[in-house]
Amino acid sequence: METLEIYSADVCPFAYRVRLALDEKQIPHEKISIDLENIPDWYYKISPTGRAPLLRRGENVIWESNVINEFLEDAYPDRPLLPTDPVECAHARIWIQYCNSDFQPAFCGLVFELDESKHEDIRTALRQSLEVIDDALAEHDGPYWLGDNVSLIDITYYPFFEQAEVLAAYRKFVMPTDLENINRWVAAMQARDSVKINRRDSEFYVSAYRPYMDGTIGK
Ligand SMILES: N[C@@H](CCC(=O)N[C@@H](CS)C(=O)NCC(=O)O)C(=O)O
Known part of the structure; x- marks a missing residue:
């Protein structure tokens, strides 16, 4: 290879x-x-x-x-991360698209927006997006988005959840603890070897984002 x-x-x-x-x-x-x-x-x-x-x-x-x-x-089709069924694959892509069009803009928007007067609206949008995600995760029994097997959907969303402490530290946004499906899913992701190999702790992210918070460097 x-x-x-x-x-x-x-x-x-x-x-x-x-x-x-x-x-x-x-x-x-x-x-x-x-x-x-x-x-x-x-x-x-x-x-x-x-x-x-x-x-x-x-x-x-x-x-x-x-x-x-x-x-x-x-x-590299071995160990596939998308469903083979075309309809299920299309639905997986819809959720990946939702991350890019809704969840991630709200998350990154709150991180990088320096105008505090806009923060409350973005916090509301982020909370709504998290509720959509929590409902989607409830549709399957397994710990992951599509059930028992991890997929590109999980991989697309997870990195933002690992950085969530940045929002608490700088943007008065604490991840809601009542969204239990998300909590279960994050724990399942954190138990995976791929995450264990790559993950950084909250201290790293909070420190790494500090220069962006006061506009010292642009986004
Ligand atoms: N839509 C791109 C976003 C990539 C992106 O924004 N990368 C940032 C770091 S998280 C970057 O390289 N920023 C440096 C720059 O824009 O000069 C993707 O999904 O790959």
Whole structure:
């Protein structure tokens, strides 16, 4: 199997998605860390956007976390992370899309919005989105989004939950404890080897986001 390079940053939830998919699928890879506060010139030569994550295989580069993970599904079909049934697969993609269109903008919007007068509205949107997620998780018996098996849906959402303490530390948003399906799901994700290999603690995230909180560096 050809070795892959993943250009990543530990603080980046999008890069984390890809590292989780690589480890769940047990695809050999090399991790290259990018300092997002001082992106090196050489990185702009291989990355069209200068952003993390980026996957390099030989001469080819692929970027955008969800696209990279779909590429991994197509190119490395062992240990699949999407359902084989086309309808179930489409529904999985709808939930991945919901993360990108609703949950993640609310989460990152609250993290990066410096105008405090806007925080209450974003907190409300985030709470509503978490309720939608909790209801979706209730539809299956298993610990994961689709039941017994972890999927790209879990991998797409989980990195933000690992960073939740950032919202408590800086944005007066504590993850609701009454959303029990989410609590169960987070615990199940934290028990997975892929998460154990990659996870960082709350202290790391709170410290890593500090320069963004006072606008010292842009998002
Ligand atoms: N939609 C992209 C988002 C990637 C992204 O925003 N990466 C951030 C780090 S979390 C980044 O590289 N920021 C540096 C910059 O924009 O210069 C994805 O899913 O891969």
